Amino acid sequence: MAKGLDNKFLHYGIRKEDMSLIEALCEKHELDFNWVSEEILRNFLTKF
Secondary structure (H helix, E strand, O other), X not given: OOOOOOHHHHHHOOOHHXXXXXXXXXXXXXOXXXXXXXXXXXXXXXXX
């Protein structure tokens, strides 16, 4: 796979660096990153 492309990018179009930011925000606000990435991002991004 090319640098910076991972499964989240391929599924959601979100770069690895941006997913790191989302993960850090989840930790800061005590949210489950897996839940946010699978439920929130998937539902949000599939509508557009």
